[in-house]
Amino acid sequence: MNLAARLKNPLNKYRPIPFWSWNERLTVDETRRQIAEMDKAGIGGYFMHARGGLQTPYLGEEWMDNIAAGIDEARKRDMGAWVYDENGWPSGFGDGRVNGLGIEYQQKYLRMDPVGADPGVRPEDEDRTITVVAGSDGQRLRFHYEVNPFYVDTLDAHVVKTFIETILDEYAARFPDDLGKALPGVFTDEPQVSRNGIPWSFTLPGKYREAYDEELLPLLPQLFSPVDLPTGEGEAPAEPCGSTPSAVTAARREPRPPVSYKRTRYRFWHLVQELFVTSFTQQMYDWCERHGAQLTGHMVLEETLLSQVTSNAAVMPHYEFFHVPGMDWLGRHIDPPTTPLQVASVAHQLGRKQILSETFALCGWNVSWEELKWLFEWQAVRGVTQLCQHLEGYSLRGIRKRDYPPSLFYQQPWWDKYRAFNDYVSRLGMLLAEGEVQFDVLVIHPQSSAWLAFDNGKNDGIHELFQPFLDVTKTLEGAHVPFHYGDERILARHGEVELRGTGFRTCDRGASFPACGLRVGNQLYFAVIVPPCETLARSTVELLQQYADAGGALVWVGGKPTLVEGEPSAELPALAQRGESVPDCTVLETCLPKQAYRLSVIDDHGAEIERIAATHRHFADYDGRGPADFYFLANADNASGYEVVVRLLGKSAERLVLETGATEPLPFTREVNEVAIRHTFAPMDSLALLVYADDRALPVAMPALVAVPAKGTEFLDLASKATPASVAVPAECTDSLDSASKATSLDGEWELQLLDPNALTLDYCDFWIDRKLIAENEHISVVQGRCLEYGRPVDLRLRFPVRAAWDFDPDGELYLVLERPDDFQIMVNGAPLTAHDAGHYRDTSFRKLSVKGLLRPGRNEILLETRFAQSPAVYEQLERAKVFEAEKNKLTFNSEIEAVYLIGDFGVVTPEPFEQLPRHALRCPGDFLLTRAPSSIPLADLVQHGLPFFNGTVRLTRTVTLAADEIHGRRFRFADMRAHVASLSVNGTSVKEWFWRPFEANLDGLLRPGENEFVLELTNGLRNLLGPHHLEEGESYAVAPPSFYKEPSVFGCAGQWNEGYCFVEFGVEGTQIA
Known part of the structure; x- marks a missing residue:
């Protein structure tokens, strides 16, 4: 079956794999029911993800029974039951089992404090002192480490090995025959080095000496201050914790030559990068390789140069060791584009077809399908192929409904229609995954220069570095030049210069063919751009020298690097004179070989429309009729539409309708070896095209264009929030001004029938603790906190007022909805409520109790009484959660106080205007x-x-x-x-x-x-x-x-x-x- 036929109903391997939040007491029957719901909605698999609210013991027998049920259902339905490697997140601490092994396993941060001049004075926590050295001004500086007991040292390979043995080996022992099959693999989530300043590890002094034949301890001041250290002797305590005696002796007796702080910072962070990659990600990857499984997931804080430094050192090197590299995107906004471009670059270079994005968290309960589509397409046009929806809640009870919503699951009123959305994104992802990627331009990623500017303070130099890098990125995107980033570690491992000849692909774009290309794995580039940066790796310099010597197109933008691995180098000035140099991005595109341009998206004045992003895939045989080129274009603008002309290489074209997988003719004109397609993009709109080198597709007539008012929505972080007065659209899609009188307006009143009950949320109440009135008319979110302050069980009474108008029908269908009603004594207008459970509303934990006939016009009250109690373990975890997010992210309460609801046959009004x-x-x-x-x-x-x-x-x-x-x-x-x-x-x-x-x-x-x-x-x-x-x-x-x-x-x-x-x-x- 060819790709065109398979596109009608994509296989599950191309379909979304959501976070399935296991956040409640699990039962095998409910687990199987929810999987059936996912299958019905066109979802291809699920990440079985322990999360806050979980009441089933993690990794216990009941847990494993539900994992087994998930695998069994996946096997029956040809879905994928992926395991998530942690209870909560970030990955690595093994639900507390690993960090609980002691300080050697726990996360540490490097701290610097000035001390008194008397060397005999020691702080109380002397055992955490690393060294004491003299600063540049003579002030003695004490370096020590701070411990986070709730996460782990991810720079220590032994610690990560223990994590793997603690979690992954459990699954391998239980389900050895399912790994790589119904249990495809493992999701690892936001492993990190530090999110609280410069990291420390007991392994660092020895590893630094091993890597650089130099002692680290005397150089620690340079990580905080931009000072070059003069020749002198370092000072250290007799037995600093985490350092060997030999390291201390060396630090005391050996004179230090003058050392550049930039060289020290480069070496330190390069070492952190290497240790994190090899200790964590590569170990996880190797485990999956041994077990025939796949590793997916994402790193933390991928977005900017600064965000990456302490959290990862650099994110791109890690993607080499993911079978399905991934990212995450939070909230209803777009920008910067660096996050998807980073992961897609490595994936394309190393032949990874699937690129995952965990997305839609924080978008809120109101995010529309159009907005979901817009957010996914903004990532897809930059390389993402597979959607991981955040999230699907096993339950919405208590805190679970507030877990970075929305829950895109059976609780939603639109759930029965959801397959249409999943079919759409699956078709798009399948095309992007299966097509051949041919990008011609490589941009060197300047992450290593950020290391030199990081001082654990304002880090101003990194901000100044990131903006020009972003300018290069957006200039290329705006000119519709496809490109990848080149990470220096990936280049060192996979980069080589390839001369004209075998391996070069045919130049079909009418330009003189370059003499050489720079190959990075599967990708061959014909132009290399070096954005403003301060340093390059020695391996990068050598590769660029070879590329320039072979006649490669090399372009320098803005300030050229002056350092190699943080030090002056004799080779760099000569290299910096090779190729072309431009002061900024304004003329960047004119320096690129013509073959770098594959399409153009222009307005009637010939200007490229920067907000329309585009990407391309080539198919050797799309539908059994020969080659085809797939182009996908997406309007990033949520407020404005654009009338454009799309110019593409080829002889004919069709529109690909992603809603169905079918093609349909569209108007186009042909000019020499190009086709021109006029199209009007609505806000958040997209266009999928198939372009052919023959005449297999025939054009249809071009529609006339008229102006209509533009409608749009406003989003965060957009460069322009203005809504244009009008936008041009095809005349067949609107009334012309001349025939406006023929339009029949249907605004105004329509007959109404509710197919679901109306609702009223009751979230304000009076409440008493131990019979003492605490507050009147207070929001329900306050009640839980007040009860927790007692630190012991308390008796709680809640009174919710309900007002009804004179025309309210008390005999209509009416239900009180609350969570865990059996935990409460309920009275309505002074009478005990004895109604039986009438089923659930939206979520299976939202239980309905009939109150038909119990409310009346005027004032009513609903009274709830309960014993609020938490176990000692909950109070202990609340204290731990104040220290680090890992404890908060797996927090589970015994008692939860929530709003209640009335649903039924009624209206809800307010006397004040909106x-x-x-x-x-x-x-x-x-x-x-x-x-x-x-x-x-x-x-x-x-x-x-x-x-x-x-x-x-x-x-x-x-x-x-x-x-x-x-x-x-x-x-x-x-x-x-x-x-x-x-x-x-x-x-x-x-x-x-x-x-x-x-x-x-x-x-x-x-x-x-x-x-x-x-x-x-x-x-x-x-x-x-x-x-x-x-x-x-x-x-x-x-x-x-x-x-x-x-x-x-x-x-x-x-x-x-x-x-x-x-x-x-x-x-x-x-x-x-x-």
Whole structure:
């Protein structure tokens, strides 16, 4: 079966593999049920991920029974049941088993403090002193290490080996026949060296001496201060912990030659890089190789030069030792592009087809499918092929619903439609993974220069280094020049100069062919760019010399490096004179060989549209008819659309419809050996094209273009948030101004039917502890913290007021929803609630109890009483969580106090008007009233008309009378959608479902003279039910646990609070028949 046929229904190996958060008491039956849900939704596998809230003992028998069930279901369904290597994150501490072995195994940070002039004075913690030396001003400096007892020393190979034996060997012993099959491999998550300054390891002095034949201890001041040390003798304590006696003796007696601080910093961080790669990542990779398994996951803080220094030294060298290298992307924003480009560069160079991204964490409960698509496509156009959704919650009970939402799982009202999204991203990922990558330009990555500028303080020099590097990156992207980064360690291991001849691919772009290329594994480059940097590795200099000697195209941008591995070098000035030099990025593209350009995306004035990113893959045979080139273009702009002309090498082209996997003709013109395609990108839009070297595809007529108002949304971190007044779109997709009178507006009231119950979140209450009134009308998030302050079991009473209007129907369907109702005594208006469990609502832990007939117009109250108690282990873990995130990330409470909900047949109103906020949000002061459910509602505004907390599907009906001459050539459209899914039926016939733009449908053959019934169904998400409701900023695009708390908690400082309620809009606007 050829690729085109397989694209219709991609194999599971190309499909998303979400984080499946195991955060509750696990049962085999529930585990199997949830896997069936994933399979139904088009998900290809799952990472079985222990996470905060887990109540099943980690790695115990019950845990392993559920792992076995996960593997068994994967085997039956041809899915992948991946194990996650830790309880919580970051990976490496083995659920406390490894760091619990003692100080030799624990993470350490290097600290420097001035001490008194008297050498006999020692601090109380003398045993953690490494050395005492004289600083440049004569001040004696004490260097010591600080211990983090809750993580591990990842620079020590023995420590990592212990971690592997503790965790991975357990799985290998239990499931030896499944590794590499139904259990494909292991996810490792954010292993790190330090996120708290310069790292230390007991191995460093010896490893430094072994690597450089030099003592490290006398040079430690240079890691903090930019001083070159004069000749002199270092001083050290008699027996510094973590150093051998020989190291101390040498530090005392040997005179030090003048040493450059830049050389010391280069050597130190290069050593940290080598130790971390070989001790952690390579050991993990080797274990997987021995067991026929695959290693995937991602490093921490991959984004910038500065973020990488202490956490990893450098991230790119690690990707060599992942079978499926990965990254993560948090929140509803884009930029900088360095993160996906780094991982994709190494993957393409070393032949890794799949590139994983853990993404969508912190996007919040309201993130739309269009936004999810936009975020994934922004990464995919830079190389990512496989989606790991963060996350799917086994449960939403308690803290679990606040775990960096959303949970993209069965709890969502739109879950039954979710396969369409997963099919889409799977097709895109499959094409990017299976196609041949041919990029011509290599950019040397300047991470080693960041090492020289890091001083554990302001680190200003690194900021000055990163921006020019980012400028080079964005200039090439904006000019649509495909390129990779070259990591210096990867270049040293896999780089070589290749002369013209065997191995060169045919130049099909009409330019003179270069004399040589620089090969890095599978990739061959014809131009090398050196961005502004201060130092290069000696191996890099030698490789560039060979490349320049062979006639390679070498381009220097801005300030040239002056150092080799942190020291002046005689070879570098001569090399820096080779090739071309440009002062900045403004003329960079003119220095590149013509063959570096594979496509152009221009406006009518010939200017490249920088916000449209593009990538290319080649297929030797796409559909059984010969070669094809796949191009994918994505608009990074969330607010603006662009009319463009795409120019590509080839003779004919088709559009590839990723929603179905089919192709469709499109208008194009041919000019010599190029095709030109005119296309209008909506905000967050994309375009997939197949281009052929023959005439197999025929063009269709080019549509006329007219201007229509542009609609968009606002996101974080965009260079421009302005919304243009208009954007050009094909005339067939809009009414021309001349025929505007033919459009029939459908805005206004529509008949309303709720296909899910309405809801009211009760999150403010009065509460008593041990019969003492603590607060009135206080937010529920405060209650847990107040109870924890007692440090012992307490009796807790909660009183939730509920107000109902005179037209409220007490005999309508009505349920109280709460978590673990058996833990509470419940009274409604003074009467004990004796109702039986009526099933679950959204999450299986949200239990329904009927309160039909128990509420009345006027004031009502719901009273809950419980014994709040935590085990001593919980209190101990709360203290540990204050020190390091590993303990917080696996925190589990015994008792949790949460909001409760009313659901049923009612409306919810507030006497005060709503305030319009940015990001399509609304705020009202609260004081909600239950009313009779609305029977009709404005299509553009459901929230303000009785449905502020609603989550689910509404059915909206409108009858439209049309004359006989009005039923032909009509289209249904709306300007914008504030919902996750919309579907339309006309006169009983299903017409279309929408998840993203364009919001239109052809009505040919569906209309009739007289009355026509339009039925529109809209489905939203859980945001208006679960919040966060009370952030001062309104709708947040970086939602984390603290976003839900009024006061500081173990999860961090609370956001700025507003007692009012923030909701997001629900509805569609600008609806018409045109």
